[in-house]
Amino acid sequence: MATLVMFSVARQASGVSKDHFPVSSLEDLLHQACDRYGAAFGEVVACSRVWVNGEAPGSAGATPLSDRDEVAILPAVAGG
Numbered sequence: 001m002a003t004l005v006m007f008s009v010a011r012q013a014s015g016v017s018k019d020h021f022p023v024s025s026l027e028d029l030l031h032q033a034c035d036r037y038g039a040a041f042g043e044v045v046a047c048s049r050v051w052v053n054g055e056a057p058g059s060a061g062a063t064p065l066s067d068r069d070e071v072a073i074l075p076a077v078a079g080g
Contacts, residue, residue: 002029002065010048010073013041026052026063029071048075 001020011017014037023029030050034042050057051072057063065071 001067003070004029004033005070005072007073008075008077010041010044010075013037013044023065025065026050026057026071029065044075045073048073050074 001022004019004021006014006017006019014033019033019036021029021032023032030045034045051074052063052065053070054072
């Protein structure tokens with residue numbers, strides 16, 4: 001199962017910092033995560049960076065995933 005790691009408001013919206021999904025692509029993982037955690041989480045994902053194994057995915061949803069992959073949701077950070 002691919003591991004999803006969530007930071008900041010993504011963690012707050014989901015209620016967990018890490019979860020596992022039986023998926024074969026990044027698109028599947030994000031779809032299942034949004035179904036599992038709801039609309040507020042989906043809104044966070046829409047304005048966040050998504051990284052696979054520490055790198056930006058090449059072709060977004062078409063990125064294949066395996067059991068060893070880690071996907072991170074990194075929400076935008078505001079500062080002043």
